[in-house]
Amino acid sequence: MVRPWGNALGCGIGLAMILAANAADARDRYVAPYIELTQVIDADLTNDDVVTYSQIAVGIDAAVTGRRAEAQVSYRYERRIDWDDRIADSDVHTGLARGSVSLAPGVAIEGGAIATRARSDIRGAAPGNLVGNVDNVTQVYSVYAGPSVSGSAGPVQLAASAFGGYTKAEAPFSTGIGAGQRRLDYYDDSTNFIAQASAGVAAGTVLPVGVTVSGAYEREDAGQLDQQYEGYYARGDVTLPVSRTVAVRGGVGYEKIEASQKDALVDANGDPVLDGNGRFVTDPASPQRIAYNTDGLIYDAGVIWRPSPRLELTANAGWRYGGETYFGTLNWAMDRDTGVQVAVYDGIETFGRQLRDGVRDLPTSFQGSANPFGQQFNGCIFGGRPGANGTSAGGAGAGGCLNDVFQSISTASYRARGIDGVISTTRGRTSYGVGAGYANRRLNVPRLAPGTVAYGVTDESYYAQLFWSRALSRVSQVDANLFGNYYQSGLDDADGVFNLGATGTYSHQFGRLGTVASLGVYTFDQEGFDSQWSAQALLGARYTF
Template identity: 45%
Template sequence: MTLRRLVTGLKIGTVFVPIVAVIAQPAHARDRNVEIAPYIEVQQVLVADLNNGTDVLTYTSVAAGIDASIQTRQAEAQVNLRYERRFFYSDGLGDDDIVSGLARVGVQLVPNVLSLEAGGIATRSRVDLRGAAPTNTVGQTDNVTQVYSVYAGPNLSTNIGALDVNANYRVGYTKVESEETGPLPPGQLPIDIFDDSISHSANASVGMQPGELPFGWSVSGGWEREDADQLDQRFENKYARADVTVPVSSTLALVGGVGYEDIEISERDAVRDANGDPVFDTDGRLVTDPTSPRLLSYDQDGIFWDAGVLWRPSRRTTLEARVGQRYGSETYYGSFGYQPNEQTSLNLSVYDTVSGFGSLLNDNLASLGTSFSSNRNPLSGELNGCAFGQGSSLCFNDVLQSAASSSFRARGVNAQLAYNHQGWETGLGIGYSRRNFFASQLGALPAVDGLTDENYYANLFVGKQIDARSSFDTNFYANLLDSGFAGAPNVLGIGANAAYYRQIIPGLQGTAAVGLDSFKQDGFDSELTASALLGLRYDF
């Protein structure tokens, strides 16, 4: 029996907080554990609008996907990818294609020194927080768009004598397909929607652990940049900082740091018509004026600091909490990781960062480890928003609450609990996020500058292996959305579903599922839909 050390973490601002899990594992499993399961599905689905009993939609779904888990000496990977084609029988509805998936890969190029990591996600996002909040995305669904994001880059971690040397770089690309918000509350105008962006992130540090000196220290620097197509927006952050760690006991240490950073966010104006109003293209997005000078929407430079405590009472428990001054005001952030056994894992993070839509999505992907479970809605086949693992868990609700194009300051708290025991599999994710947007008062989006939106969310997954041939799972989810726009009502979306799975013959599985979804928006008729599904899945 050997011990396998899983290292992952949470990137909070420019600080990477490690979470370490040590799991007992046989030596042969350490050498190679590869599971690759391609599959195909055929499903018949019925969706009924319970607020309008005559509105019933049926369609056939054909899907192909792959679930893969790879654990070897040189590589770790988790891939869950699915393509679905929906064939509708109702007039006015065209057939639909949906790609959804989540992947994280890590490869050791030079063992314990140089590695390459990559990640990707394909999922749905809400377009505008003021619009509809459908949880069952079937048919002519308003205010929902397809999102794709990928990243890749190398990591260096080594020692030079007593010095710890670390460096990493990654490049990412994010694309939002649609800008259709659907009906908005009276008097509300559409906001500009994110299109695509390329982001870069580079960090390097050198330091020493307590031992040779009565304290530990590190010096680090970093650079982040995101170039978005929409209004040629540019986010750039450069920083340098020094940190110290002063042990108080064998399990408790005081930590603190001071640094200097320069953050600049800028955009160009939109093309204007004869009346001076911004011009929109056929996709509903603002047309960028390439001759416009750059307009500053955020410019913050100067000294920042933070201080706090680091508590590690055991290898399975880590707590770090810091308070300081940054981004022109007080800042609070930290993390808590607890894994009392192989069946239970609790992760909590409090974050405060300035970012753009693409950069934050890449950050979230990079924070997720290479061993996780990403369950799907059994009726729509789409990801449920959270991924749960023993080393790390993560929910994407904070970044996918809307696809606004402007950069923002994001603050919030996320918590995830994973529990697996005697055939039961449980995952709970809850959180709150708050984004304060930046835009130039001289540009095309002055109303967005200073806008603050909020999102409260909860996701619960419970599954059980009944016997060798059957299992079931249930999902519960809820969102309360406040767009921050004057006169725009809050939007509440809730839903639940349950599915039963039965192996018919080796490789062939039958599925039966039901669901109930609702959202309520003041000023509009509330929506309540019921869904039912019968399907077959064959695993090769």
Template identity: 45%
Template sequence: MSARFRLARRSAMLAALLLAGAASGAQAQWSGDEGAGDRDAPATGPATPYGGGEADAGQAQRQRTVDVTPYLEIGQVLNADLKNGGDVLTYTTLAAGVDAAVVTRRAEVAASLRYEHRIGESGGLGDSDLISGLLRARLEAARGFNLEAGALATRTRADGYGSADIFLADATNIADVYSFYAGPTFARRIAGLDVGAGYRFGYTKTDIDTPGAATAGIPEGIFDSSTNHAAWASVGARPGDLPFGWQLSGGWEREDASQLDQRYDGKYVRADVTVPISPTVALLGGVGYEDIEISQRDPVLDADGRPVIDSDGRYVTDKSQPRQLAFDTEGLIWDAGVMWRPSRRTSLTARVGRRYGDTIYTGSFAYRPDHATMLQIGVYDGLSSFGRGLSSGLSALPTQFDPTRNPVDGSISPCVFGQQGGGCLSPQLASATAAQYRSSGVQALLSSRYGRWNYGVGIGYDRRRLLVPETSVLADLNGVVDESYYLFLTAGRQLDADSSVSVTGFVNYFDNGAPGASDAQSAGLSSSYSRRLWRGLTGTAAASINAFDQDGFNSQLIGSALLGLRYNF
């Protein structure tokens, strides 16, 4: 085999990395999906550029697994305010749930679903019901044709200073979040062309059981519900007859949100080329056209000219007023970049371009030094919202991951890690704002297994610039910048055949740029010890300490402890 032939073959293989997943490439053009930092992975936040291809399907076939574990659980919990002399709260938890990890020739499912009933015992804490969970699934209905879905049930703060780590007992400050997406995707090589298409429907809802004064003072409003649709298609060819690869793609996205009758409508068409210049480096370029409009109505005003807030703490929409544009762009888009892949274990992509009437920078880096370790870094920039962000964030999560929960309160963790990589929903859950926004930032994840240890770390920064009509009564919010910083870590060790320990921790900082708003920070650390007592019966002891501080308010330090029993069927 000549050196020239080997060079041509490796160059073609490099270009194919960007064109083999044509459907993924088109899907990631969406405003909320630009967060991938790379069109090779439809994600908000970093995602492995190897995902979604035939190689992953082959890996799934080699690792056939069906592990579905239903369980019942009972626990006794104590919460104590360690700083302000508050009440000591105790309650009993009764829970039922299921953890699933399924990998077969045609299906992949990762899920952790849980229903919990809390029985208040002291400190004035009443009974409550909680549903939490995370699901990601893919079914290969036919060759190249997949049905995909994802779902999330969790809690966040309802006052605009939210995070996925909720430990405060004040029910007036908590919102339940429910989000799911589903749709088909198609990606096949037909007559020498890479053909792809897909559709995604998403729905997101927040529910505040007891709206309090905190929610009524949020300038941008509290998110209520939204539906979103995305459809895309692409066709391309790898280098061969031509010395470069090419792809034509296009699509449309629509979101309708109940708060202020918001509407997002975007469409695009574009052409991309991939030019291998060495066995490990390829130049990337693309040009196209986009048309995006974001609009909303004004809230109803009272006699004093102030927006009217309903009993749920949300703005009352004035249907009699015309729709106003919060963002409007139409015209040429382009980007250029480079991809470097020195081996199958390492990949780097960087791009600079013009979108949304502004310069954008995106990129991704993935490194897998061994089968048990994965490092991902993504730089993103795009238009998003609470609803669209969660839909695209869920679609970016891997279909194989190890679910992590807070060992005391049972809440689902915002970051997941697995052999396919991982992802964090922390940026999407940072604030349940009703406003549309432009989101940019960086996210990094590291996961590994070493001996009996396994661990994962997620860290990132997210910047949101709110988009509000300049002629609206809420015009003061236009251009307001919110920033969030987050860190999540988890580690566990199998001590022996019957016992294990785990540690999780988080740090969040939210810089609220809204007029009159204040910054907030939170941190927490929890640990647990579990031991199998008899067959499927496991005993658990856990403890945690959580801190929250908001400028202008009393800080809080909450200590918690749990003793529980769990029976796995």
């Protein structure tokens, strides 16, 4: 059956379609609902086993670009039907929606949604091509939306925004962790809200320096163990131009963040009690225990280099979260069809909030996934602009990677640090994108809470992805996707996990009827287990209405 959590993505699709419907001045529109039937063969090369099943899918690809609005949605629901009862019939939702519309001068609304599958436990199996029977995979949904306003009062520039979001993860059937390793609790759902406001004057208007004051409040409530996150800050920043292209900046403020949760209910042996989905049962008698708390002065300083409107580099260092912090960005529109984006980040995160912000940072025009075997929208997503034929090209933002969010689905809050970079481009009939990064998490949980196994643990991952697409003619195209990941948990007796995969796809259109043929090969190595190799083949037909 269709899971009710699919409504989250449905909200995103509805938002994108509303933006499209209201874009009366749209320069370009594309709407293509479809139905698709495919046959899949999955060969386990390690264990000499082959499974075959059919997929029936319905979906929509749509995009609009206009003077006041831009939106794109790619959504697909598929039902997998086994031939010989060797795999379970399943429903899979896959999609991404991003949209933004200007309602009036200085007033805009934006939103986004994602549905994808991701690894649950960082220590467990690392399937890449998500076909057949796979462990350690769960379905994830997330949606957010909110308004933003901006204006001026004399020389003072004013801005404010507010966004609310919801995230849901289904419980995995099995994680494939090694024997003797203690299990982690499974993420359930969360709601979050953030409000921000700022006021500032540009350098040279009132003072020789630019001055900005800002503040924010954020709250999240999660279902698993009644987890809560609350944070707010107020700060002032000063920017001093030192040349036509270089400015230095500094800021100081106050911040308070607190994350907490209740205990898991335990049995007579001290083991956590599980509900029917395998999640920890919350102890109703437990107090709300502090998992993370910071309260005090924050400050940072850095440099801004902007040699042209198409290139900006920032680098900053300071004190936050009780220690040193480093962060910065590089945004470079090399030309109208090529973009580069790099970010060094450091922050206190939760899974729901980090996923919301990751989706929000994606452009409102993006490349569709080139991997039909299920590795969709949980890695790097490359920017583009909607074309007349519904395809995308680079130039509307380089994109971003969600690998740092999906390295595992953590129920705890954590300090997230790392670097993430993407480049996307189009040259004639060829489009390609490259993304790579490193992510580090230090998990925050109460020290003495029953069932806790992740106190002070640090997880990390490395990732890289290459996308390539070539239009052979007006009706045929080839796509390729190559990806690799390495995961390392800081939990006791947890070994590293490495995966590598490649897929190739050929598609051909015969009017409204299209055909697709794909091949894939995949391996993952989990220390303590034999390396797993598999190959996949897919043949299908799609009718576009």
